[in-house]
Amino acid sequence: MELNKCSRCGNFYVSNTNVCPKCSAKDNFEFSNFKSYVQENGFENSLNTISNETGITVQNLNRFLEYEDFQNFQKTLGNLN
Ligand SMILES: [Zn+2]
Incomplete structure (x- = not known):
């Protein structure tokens, strides 16, 4: 192990998992907020702006970018355009 x-x-x-079990609920919650934000606003704003608007720290945003889920999500968005 x-x-x-x-x-x-x-x-x-x-x-x-990406984070410990204690943090996973909050992490999933913020990750899905981040995905909705990108879905609505695109991904053109800087991480600082996204952080201010979503309340998710830049550090966490950077982690989300590396999630395989997010990369799949971006592909899905790309297919819609
Ligand atoms: Zn934790």
């Missing part, structure tokens, strides 16, 4: 360090709270945890 591999020990991961949670990128939100810094706790160690054993599972294959």
